[in-house]
Amino acid sequence: MSLDKNTVAKVANLARIRVEEKDLEPMAAELNAILGWVEQLGEVNTDDVAPMTSVADMQMRWRQDEITDGGYQPEIVANAPSEEEGFFAVPKVIE
Amino acid sequence: MSDLTKLKISEARDGLKEGKFSSRELIAAHLTAMGSAKGMNAFITETLDKAVDGATKSDDRRAKGDVGKLEGIPLAIKDLFCTKGVLTTAGSHILDGFTPQYESTVTTNLWNEGAVMLGKVNLDEFAMGSSNETSFYGNVVNPWRRTTDDQPLVPGGSSGGSASAVASNIAMGATGTDTGGSIRQPAAFTGIVGMKPTYGRCSRWGVVAFASSLDQAGPMTRSVQDAAIMLEAMCGFDPKDSTSVDMAVPNFEAALTGDIRGLKVGIPKEYRLDGISSEISALWEKGIEWLKNAGAEIVDISLPHTKYALPAYYIIAPAEASSNLARYDGVRFGLRVEGESLDDMYSKTRGEGFGEEVKRRLLIGTYALSAGYYDAYYLKAQKVRARIADDFKEAYKSVDVILTPTTPSAAFAFGEKGDDPLEMYLNDVFTVPASLAGLPGISVPAGLSADGLPLGLQILGRPFDEETVLRAAGVLEKAAEFTATPTAWWRG
Numbered sequence: 001m002s003l004d005k006n007t008v009a010k011v012a013n014l015a016r017i018r019v020e021e022k023d024l025e026p027m028a029a030e031l032n033a034i035l036g037w038v039e040q041l042g043e044v045n046t047d048d049v050a051p052m053t054s055v056a057d058m059q060m061r062w063r064q065d066e067i068t069d070g071g072y073q074p075e076i077v078a079n080a081p082s083e084e085e086g087f088f089a090v091p092k093v094i095e
Numbered sequence: 096m097s098d099l100t101k102l103k104i105s106e107a108r109d110g111l112k113e114g115k116f117s118s119r120e121l122i123a124a125h126l127t128a129m130g131s132a133k134g135m136n137a138f139i140t141e142t143l144d145k146a147v148d149g150a151t152k153s154d155d156r157r158a159k160g161d162v163g164k165l166e167g168i169p170l171a172i173k174d175l176f177c178t179k180g181v182l183t184t185a186g187s188h189i190l191d192g193f194t195p196q197y198e199s200t201v202t203t204n205l206w207n208e209g210a211v212m213l214g215k216v217n218l219d220e221f222a223m224g225s226s227n228e229t230s231f232y233g234n235v236v237n238p239w240r241r242t243t244d245d246q247p248l249v250p251g252g253s254s255g256g257s258a259s260a261v262a263s264n265i266a267m268g269a270t271g272t273d274t275g276g277s278i279r280q281p282a283a284f285t286g287i288v289g290m291k292p293t294y295g296r297c298s299r300w301g302v303v304a305f306a307s308s309l310d311q312a313g314p315m316t317r318s319v320q321d322a323a324i325m326l327e328a329m330c331g332f333d334p335k336d337s338t339s340v341d342m343a344v345p346n347f348e349a350a351l352t353g354d355i356r357g358l359k360v361g362i363p364k365e366y367r368l369d370g371i372s373s374e375i376s377a378l379w380e381k382g383i384e385w386l387k388n389a390g391a392e393i394v395d396i397s398l399p400h401t402k403y404a405l406p407a408y409y410i411i412a413p414a415e416a417s418s419n420l421a422r423y424d425g426v427r428f429g430l431r432v433e434g435e436s437l438d439d440m441y442s443k444t445r446g447e448g449f450g451e452e453v454k455r456r457l458l459i460g461t462y463a464l465s466a467g468y469y470d471a472y473y474l475k476a477q478k479v480r481a482r483i484a485d486d487f488k489e490a491y492k493s494v495d496v497i498l499t500p501t502t503p504s505a506a507f508a509f510g511e512k513g514d515d516p517l518e519m520y521l522n523d524v525f526t527v528p529a530s531l532a533g534l535p536g537i538s539v540p541a542g543l544s545a546d547g548l549p550l551g552l553q554i555l556g557r558p559f560d561e562e563t564v565l566r567a568a569g570v571l572e573k574a575a576e577f578t579a580t581p582t583a584w585w586r587g
Contacts, residue, residue, distance in 0.1 A: 008458065015417060015461040016424070016438070017454055018446030027458065030516065033498055034459055038406040038472070044479050051477035052484055055294040055308065055533030056558060063334075077194035081431035082163055088426050091437050 003035065044071050099124035100264040104168055104321040107267060111157065112254050118157070118167025122150035122211055125169040128265045129213060132585045134238045137259040139174045140182050141214040149211035156209065163209030164328045171266035174215040175222055175259050176202050176312075177301040181212075185303040186220040186230035186253075189448025199301025201270060201312050208328040213266055216256030220450045221420065222277055225522040227255025228509065229452045236507050237285055238263040238581040242547035246525025247499040248506040251281030251522075258285040262581060268316040272302060274309045275408050276501075279538040281314055283501035283551025286540040286579065288568070289315045290322045293559045294533035295340035297447050298333030306415035307338075309408075309530050319539065319569045323347035326561065342559060350562035351569040356390030358567060361494035365401035366525060368503065375500045375550060377522045378542045382498055382552045384575035386567065394494050398486040399446045401490045403479050404528040405520060409530070410463050410476035416453075417460030423448060454517065484532040491557050495568045497526050501538040501551035528557045528582040538570045549579065 003011075005024045008031065012019040019027060073086045082089040097241045099121050102110065110116055126143055148170065155166040177183050177195035198206075206212075219229040223389025226249035227235040237250040238259055250259045254271035258281035261269050271278035274292035290313045297312040304310060314325035327347045333339040362383060367376070387393055425431035425444035432447050434440035449457065463472035490497065503524055512519045529536045535558070538551040552571060556564035 003462070007462075010466065011155075011458050011462045013247075013442075014397050014465060015457050016421075016440040016441040016445055017449065017457060019454070027455070028456060031459060031462070033517060034409060034455075035462075038410055038476075041403055041406050041410075041475050043481050044400065044403055044482060046475065046478035046482065049478045051474055052481035052531075053308075053477065055484075056338075058295075058338075058340065060337060061334070061341075077171035078196055079193055081425060081429070090426055091434065091440050093437050094483075 003031050100128045102164070102267070103318045103322050104267050104316060107168060115160035116149040118153040118211065119147070121167060122146050122169050125213055125265060125267070132246065132265055134585045135238065135259050135263060136233050137235050137256040137263070137265065138171070138214045138218050139184055139186070139217050139232045142181055142212055145181070145213055146213050152441060153209050163207065164324060165205060166209030168210050169213050169267050170205060170210045171213050171216045171257060171260040171269040172202060173218055173270050173272060175218060175272055175303045176270060177303070178202055178212070178215065181215060183215065183303070184232065185222070186218045186232060187447070187448065187453070188231040188430060188448070189243070189423045193428045195301070197301060200298035200335060201302065201329050202329060205208050205328055210328070213251045216260050216269060218256055219253035220453050221303065221416070221454050222253040222272055222274055223416070223456055224252040225276070225280060225519055227252040228238055228510065229450055231450060234509060235259050238585065239285060239548055240582065240584065241505060246508045248508055248548070249284070251506060253273055253277040254281050254289070254315060258282055258287060258289070261285070261287050261315050261317060263583070263585065268314055268321055270312055271315045272310055272312050273530065274412060275530045276304050276523040278313045278315060278534055279501050279526045279551070279553060280522060282538040282547065283540070284506040286549030286577065286581070287315060287317055288322045288537065288539055288572070289313065290326060290533065290537040291530070292326060292330060292561050293535045296330040296559070296561070298331070298336040298339045300333055300335040304419040305348045306412040306420060308415060309412060319537070319565060319572045320348060320351055322537065323565050324353060327371070340559070345562055346353055346541070347561060347565055349564050352566060353569060353573065355386065355567055355570050358391040358496065359494040360386050360391045360567070361394050361396035361490050361497040363396050363398045363400050363401065363490070363497060363499060366499045368524065371500070371503050374544050375503060378550050378552065379500050382541060382571060385571060386498065389570045389574065396490045396494060396497070398490060398528065400479065400483045400486050401528055404483055404531055405524055407476040407479040407483065408531060409459070409520060410472050410478060413456040413460030414463045414473050415460070417457045417464060420453070420457060436556050452516070480531045483528055487532045487534060495557070495563055497555040499553045500553070501525060501553040504547035505544040505550055525553060534558060535564050537564055539568050539571050539575065540577040541571065542577065543579055549577070
């Protein structure tokens with residue numbers, strides 16, 4: 001599986017990371033080197049192996065479905081680059 | 096009292112208790128040391144006023160008989176832990192100006208035990224790196240230099256600022272975080288002790304996330320005893336972290352009995368790599384000898400899937416990072432680069448805000464999770480991870496701890512491994528397997544290379560058996576008699 005320039009552009013778009021046109025080719029080469037190295041995982045027999053999803057054998061905890069937090073709108077938006085009347089402000093989405 | 100900065104936490108604790116000096120005097124000595132070491136670039140934010148205020152309050156508490164486990168002890172905090180009202184950057188441009196409105200659980204625990212913050216220390220951007228060369232705030236320099244030249248060396252990473260601050264006696268201890276070796280590798284490179292506890296011991300709440308199934312906080316100190324003291328203060332159950340484990344916190348310090356007679360120590364044959372330096376091999380042999388002389392039984396073991404740990408890690412960690420770092424969107428905090436549309440704003444913000452290594456990993460992660468590739472990469476890596484964890488489970492049927500080198504080499508110079516990301520990744524070859532399995536591990540300074548640089552040995556243990564790890568590490572530390580210190584080139 002080898003990545004070409006167009007695939008890198010597509011992935012960069014999925015990740016919402018702007019990559020300059022001139023950087024696509026070198027980035028593809030770097031990513032291919034890493035993915036090529038990762039290919040060796042194919043040598044490991046993983047038939048009947050369940051993917052590891054948790055480090056410790058533990059059950060997720062239950063708790064009462066009740067409000068335990070909140071009520072501090074000013075703190076929530078305190079770090080926003082743009083804020084209006086307690087809301088996050090973003091560029092216009094709907095024309 | 097210029098030598099207050101040379102004290103270990105255990106010694107300062109005694110001195111404060113006996114009234115030989117106050118926390119204010121202790122903090123003042125460390126602030127002076129911090130002020131004279133700017134060239135090391137260990138700190139991103141120095142919190143002088145907070146430190147003085149914290150020391151005064153600590154002395155007041157002590158006068159009233161209210162004494163915590165770390166009462167009055169000066170610590171540096173990796174700039175990945177959110178600290179209320181204090182800039183928190185994760186070493187990234189994208190968190191420009193971010194001032195948390197809350198405090199991480201680990202730092203809250205430390206302050207509750209009386210510790211005093213000196214400042215926030217530098218790190219690889221979002222903890223992604225093994226040399227502290229990816230920080231937006233510049234390289235951290237290792238306090239150690241080779242005896243053969245004056246070239247500045249990397250402190251390791253990602254907890255490079257933590258490591259340099261502790262090794263140069265600016266801080267008595269520091270918090271680190273370890274995703275694939277980010278506590279143990281810099282500890283080895285700077286001649287200090289660094290411990291990653293079992294995944295789930297320390298709460299991840301309020302720690303900027305990199306790879307959530309791997310991230311774990313731990314102490315970086317100048318002795319094993321100090322690591323035990325600090326770890327005990329850091330960890331504990333936290334309902335705010337769903338992976339935090341509800342277990343009693345043992346008295347870790349009490350585990351340091353110095354007695355390892357009958358302890359079974361595993362030596363994994365797969366860690367005898369071809370490219371490993373002969374000095375590292377020789378040190379490993381010495382470590383085996385030390386533990387044997389202390390009454391331990393040495394057992395040859397096999398961890399057959401060791402070589403697949405790094406490639407599995409470099410799928411799992413970037414995949415989880417690509418998901419975690421989706422939150423940096425220019426809307427809620429940090430940097431925003433305006434664009435023509437919302438999407439354009441996202442892309443420009445992230446394109447400008449993230450550094451090269453972070454972008455590389457986010458793209459790998461996004462690709463590995465994208466439709467059609469998920470099974471081939473992420474699922475496969477998680478299955479290989481299960482086999483790696485099984486290797487350890489099998490080994491721990493016949494041994495209590497495992498002894499390995501911490502790193503394949505001593506600290507290197509800046510730029511020496513910059514061009515090829517893969518070469519850099521190999522730094523973590525001995526630390527990543529235990530990270531994937533979630534096991535506790537500690538690096539202990541054990542010797543010097545021929546050109547005078549510190550080298551570390553690593554002890555790994557069973558899940559939640561930090562006590563045995565610390566006990567074995569204590570014996571190793573005593574046998575190694577590592578007393579070398581770096582020459583203070585940074586003062587001047």
